[in-house]
Amino acid sequence: MHPARARRLKLVVLMVVSIFIAGGFVFFAFQENLMLYFTPSEVAEGKAPTGQRFNIGGMVAAGSVVKSNESVEVRFDVTDYGKTITVTYGDILPDLFREGQAVIAKGKLNDQGIFIADEVLAKHDENYMPKEVADSLKKKSSPQQMEGSKP
Amino acid sequence: MYKWFHQLGSPPTFYRWSGRWLPWLSLICFVLFVIGLYGGLVYAPADYQQSDSFRIMYVHVPAAWMSMFVYMVMAISGAIAIIWHMKLAEIVMLSSAPIGASFTFLALVTGSIWGKPMWGTWWEWGDARLVSELILLFLYIGVIGLYSAIDDKRKAAQSVAILSLVGIINIPIIHYSVIWLNTLHQGPTVTKFDNPSIDTRMLIPLLIMAVAFKLFYGIVLLLRSRNEVLWRERRSQWVKDTLGDKTDG
Numbered sequence: 001m002h003p004a005r006a007r008r009l010k011l012v013v014l015m016v017v018s019i020f021i022a023g024g025f026v027f028f029a030f031q032e033n034l035m036l037y038f039t040p041s042e043v044a045e046g047k048a049p050t051g052q053r054f055n056i057g058g059m060v061a062a063g064s065v066v067k068s069n070e071s072v073e074v075r076f077d078v079t080d081y082g083k084t085i086t087v088t089y090g091d092i093l094p095d096l097f098r099e100g101q102a103v104i105a106k107g108k109l110n111d112q113g114i115f116i117a118d119e120v121l122a123k124h125d126e127n128y129m130p131k132e133v134a135d136s137l138k139k140k141s142s143p144q145q146m147e148g149s150k151p
Numbered sequence: 152m153y154k155w156f157h158q159l160g161s162p163p164t165f166y167r168w169s170g171r172w173l174p175w176l177s178l179i180c181f182v183l184f185v186i187g188l189y190g191g192l193v194y195a196p197a198d199y200q201q202s203d204s205f206r207i208m209y210v211h212v213p214a215a216w217m218s219m220f221v222y223m224v225m226a227i228s229g230a231i232a233i234i235w236h237m238k239l240a241e242i243v244m245l246s247s248a249p250i251g252a253s254f255t256f257l258a259l260v261t262g263s264i265w266g267k268p269m270w271g272t273w274w275e276w277g278d279a280r281l282v283s284e285l286i287l288l289f290l291y292i293g294v295i296g297l298y299s300a301i302d303d304k305r306k307a308a309q310s311v312a313i314l315s316l317v318g319i320i321n322i323p324i325i326h327y328s329v330i331w332l333n334t335l336h337q338g339p340t341v342t343k344f345d346n347p348s349i350d351t352r353m354l355i356p357l358l359i360m361a362v363a364f365k366l367f368y369g370i371v372l373l374l375r376s377r378n379e380v381l382w383r384e385r386r387s388q389w390v391k392d393t394l395g396d397k398t399d400g
Contacts, residue, residue: 008234016230016316023320034332036277055277057333094271096200104335121271126340128205128349130196 037104040083048109056085056115057104057123065099078105078115085109089117096122160239162380163389169373176370183363190356198353207265209356212341213364215258218287219322221251221368225294226319229312238383239376241308244315245298246375250368252291259284270335279328280336283321290318 001009027034037057038048048054056078064077073090076099087105097103097120107117129137158164191209198205225247231240262281263273275281294311301307329338341347347354384390 005234012230012233012316015313016319019317019320023324027324031332034279034328036275036279036332036334039333094269096269096271101200119271121275121335122269123335124200124269124337126337126348128198128208128340128353130350130352131199132196133350134199 039080040078040085041080043085043109044083050109053106053108055104055106056087057102058085059102060097060099062099078103085113085115087115087117087120089120091118091120093120094122096124101125160237162238162384163393165239166377166380166389166393169377173370173373176366176373180363180366180370183359183366187356187359187363190359195353195356196350201269204265204268205353207261209360211258211261211265212357213361214254214261215284216361217364217368218251218255218258218284219325220365221247221254222287222290222315222318222322225251226315229315232308232312233316239380241305241312242376242379242383243372244312245308246372246379248291248294248298248311250371250375252288252295254364254368255284255288255291259288266335272335275335278335279332280325280334283325283328287318287321287325290315290321293318 037055040056040058042048043056048056058078058080061077061079061084066075068074071090072092073088074093075086075088077084077086079085087107089105089107102123102125104121104123105115105117106119106121107115109115159168187209191206195206197203225244228240228244228247231237232244259281262284266275267273294315297314298304298307298311301310326339326342328334329336340349341354341357349357381390381394
């Protein structure tokens, strides 16, 4: 190879490598801040900010959804299968909200340890299948497969 | 191989070669789009959670893949342009930028339309996947802007090549954001080491659409590059001969 080209090739490789190293450092330094939500276990460990808004994420625990008779207020448990947090929410839930599906709730913890949400987002998993397949999987009773790999 | 690469790099050969391939590519691309859209909208069964709404993925997912693929093409031809000063690499790099920007824009818009009914929000600023994809759009716009801001076009192309190489860092961030971080966006369905977690009848139309999108990019890239080649070489004899043949009869 022509020496000038070889020199430029080395420079380009050096540049890309250093950008990746720099990018890696920045990414790992800011990783905590790049997280969209805290899991109930992280909240229990005291990682979540107290006295200000934050997001929690996890699965809606099966059988935990209680709807109020007078208003749209709803109460449910968000769990990561380790710890559980009770959430109350006074607005209309997204269509995909259901027990055993992941959600992200935005709001504050009150003194009783109940999370008062002002926004609830449904998170869907990466599994796509027709209804018949999902039903037959359910019959074979493999809840892990149904609920996806991570909350 | 090297000889072929060298010959293709010469503008008249590229112009002739691409002209022969374009009609065939367009035909295959059109057929694939028809099959893929029929497969996605009719043949694929409705999803067990999202029912028919998931069908927007037949546009969203290929567009998002292409937004990253085109960026890689742009950055790699940028590297070739820096190292070998090859004119055609510069042209491929510059012609890719607006196409990549369009795919990115399409991915963002369709994602937003999908997000509103499913997640309950159009946009989430805290989500690393969404924000890094938006940064990708800004990178493309930066490339286009930087090129038009510098008058000496050879110099402009060199600067743009460096910018697009620097921006490569965003590509792994987009891809791994949903794996390394917790986000609203779900993890990868198809591009993971495990088996794709999608029913085969849903997967096949998606892959056909992905190939159709790739071909579409190839076609638009060839068209844009041919124009750029003609413009840059407008004073040379071969352009006069090629165009003269058609206009003067």
